[in-house]
Amino acid sequence: MAEHTVKAFDEDITRLRGLIAEMGGLAEVAIAESLDALLRGDEVLAEQVVARDKRMDALEMEVDKLAVRIIALRAPMADDLREVIAALKIAGVLERIGDYSKNIAKRTGMIEGRARFEPLTLLPVMGEVASEMVHDVLTAYAARDPDLAREVIATDVKVDGFYNSIFRNLVSYMVENPSTISSAAQLLFVARNIERIGDHATNVAEMVHFAATGVYPPEGDR
Secondary structure: OOOOOOHHHHHHHHHHHHHHHHHHHHHHHHHHHHHHHHHHOOHHHHHHHHHHHHHHHHHHHHHHHHHHHHHHHHOOOHHHHHHHHHHHHHHHHHHHHHHHHHHHHHOHHHOOOHHHOOHHHHHHHHHHHHHHHHHHHHHHHHHOOHHHHHHHHHHHHHHHHHHHHHHHHHHHHHHHOHHHHHHHHHHHHHHHHHHHHHHHHHHHHHHHHHHHHOOOOOHHHO
């Protein structure tokens, strides 16, 4: 990051990046713990994930206020303006990722007969790939690394592949044994939530690429 003549400006940008990093860390933990709670039927852990989402909401509001203050007081231009706008959008996306994790956690008590569902072994792996996308895209944001951002975008196809496989698997369960429909439907929602987390990480990667280069990634990468 280039040093500005106004030291307070640099401090504001550093603070903005710190808030985004904290939100990203919380998002990664929320994804992992929500799936752990779902897999083990741990409703106490699920409640902790739901409760911690309030911190994500508070951080997003803090990012909003700081970004508006920077724009109003510092009138950033070019690279600086793109960075502030990107941070504003990224905070909104991370808050949504927190919401998806909260939704996954809330389904912990709605799954019956866990041992019969093979997708319960795939969902944590799918969640791990999505969580790595979130981790990598925040690394790309901190380093202003457009190449890493494009790698994140390319990884989304893996998450989509998991979703399609789990979708077919769960539909088979429901067709072959109607008594599983309720639990299988809940797991379908979980898979869909993880798939959306991958989509949001991809959206952030596109913003990071724009913030770093001034252009969005080529259409073929998206």
